[in-house]
Amino acid sequence: MSTPPRPHQTDGEQRRPVTLTKLGEMRALGEPIVMVTAYDHPSAQVAEAAGVDIVLVGDSAANNVLGYPDTVPVTTDEMLMLAAAVRRGLRAPLLVGDLPFGSYEASDEQAIATAHRFVKEAGCDAVKVEGSAERARAIVKAGVPVMGHVGLTPQTAIALGGYRAQGRTAERARAVLDEALALQDAGCFSIVFEAIPADVTDVIMDLMEIPVIGIGAGASTDGQVLVLHDMLGIHGGFLPKFVKRYADVRGEMLRGMEAFTEEVRTRAFPAREHTYGIAPEELTRLKEQLRERQRA
Ligand code: KIV
Numbered sequence: 001m002s003t004p005p006r007p008h009q010t011d012g013e014q015r016r017p018v019t020l021t022k023l024g025e026m027r028a029l030g031e032p033i034v035m036v037t038a039y040d041h042p043s044a045q046v047a048e049a050a051g052v053d054i055v056l057v058g059d060s061a062a063n064n065v066l067g068y069p070d071t072v073p074v075t076t077d078e079m080l081m082l083a084a085a086v087r088r089g090l091r092a093p094l095l096v097g098d099l100p101f102g103s104y105e106a107s108d109e110q111a112i113a114t115a116h117r118f119v120k121e122a123g124c125d126a127v128k129v130e131g132s133a134e135r136a137r138a139i140v141k142a143g144v145p146v147m148g149h150v151g152l153t154p155q156t157a158i159a160l161g162g163y164r165a166q167g168r169t170a171e172r173a174r175a176v177l178d179e180a181l182a183l184q185d186a187g188c189f190s191i192v193f194e195a196i197p198a199d200v201t202d203v204i205m206d207l208m209e210i211p212v213i214g215i216g217a218g219a220s221t222d223g224q225v226l227v228l229h230d231m232l233g234i235h236g237g238f239l240p241k242f243v244k245r246y247a248d249v250r251g252e253m254l255r256g257m258e259a260f261t262e263e264v265r266t267r268a269f270p271a272r273e274h275t276y277g278i279a280p281e282e283l284t285r286l287k288e289q290l291r292e293r294q295r296a
Helices: 020-029 041-050 076-088 108-120 133-141 170-185 198-205 249-265 280-295
Strands: 033-037 054-057 094-098 126-128 146-151 190-194 212-215 223-226
Touching: 020 033, 041 076, 054 076, 054 223, 076 094, 076 108, 108 126, 108 133, 133 146, 133 170, 146 170, 170 190, 170 198, 198 212
Parallel strands: 033 054, 033 223, 054 094, 094 126, 126 146, 146 190, 190 212, 212 223
Antiparallel strands: none
């Protein structure tokens, strides 16, 4: 028997839902926007309780929770299942679903159909695309808000020369700038800048009119995002330079599981308080029944 379902957490019920208008206002007022990734219901509840503004069901779920080597193999159906679980744990934060590789590049029709699935089947408020201003424009026209993503775009990391900072020459920085402006012009409500030199971000920020969320792009963006499993120490693998670790969840999990393993092996668990009781007279009756059965 496992833990029964819990009622919806109410920690976030005082907060008003984060809208696209609210994000624009935060940018205008210089209030930093907080975004995290989440891939499941309990993490979504933590993001809600922590007062996060935007939750992204990133395709980084591929390597962080599904065990793929990178983000390329994750499918739309897998992303939709994770996004729906996150939706059930969120109330106030804006929920953005990442369109996975191969689900939007082929045509505007494909991009629109996939974006609609994220809204209708998983309850996402918006979707994110890497680059692809043309597809972003089509999705926006079809009624779904789009977040863009420039700089290091993991879905096409091989073409970018691997997982490395982008925009480190004047020409490459200009290419990042042009892509950001194209996404802004396409109607994106926000853009992620990933792994860009801080000085380049400063230059591009002067031209941006929509909220920019940075990850490894310096301090001048309108907000910051980190990948949940990196920032909370849920995995023990490689950490990019721009990650700050705020917790050691894997260490805690390991300590807990090692303690359980030890206590089962030494019969220290379960203790009396972890067991169910039976009324003494019922136990006596049961034993009598067994004795009669043996005599028969
Ligand atoms: O998939 C992801 O986690 C992302 C973030 C790095 C923004 O795209």
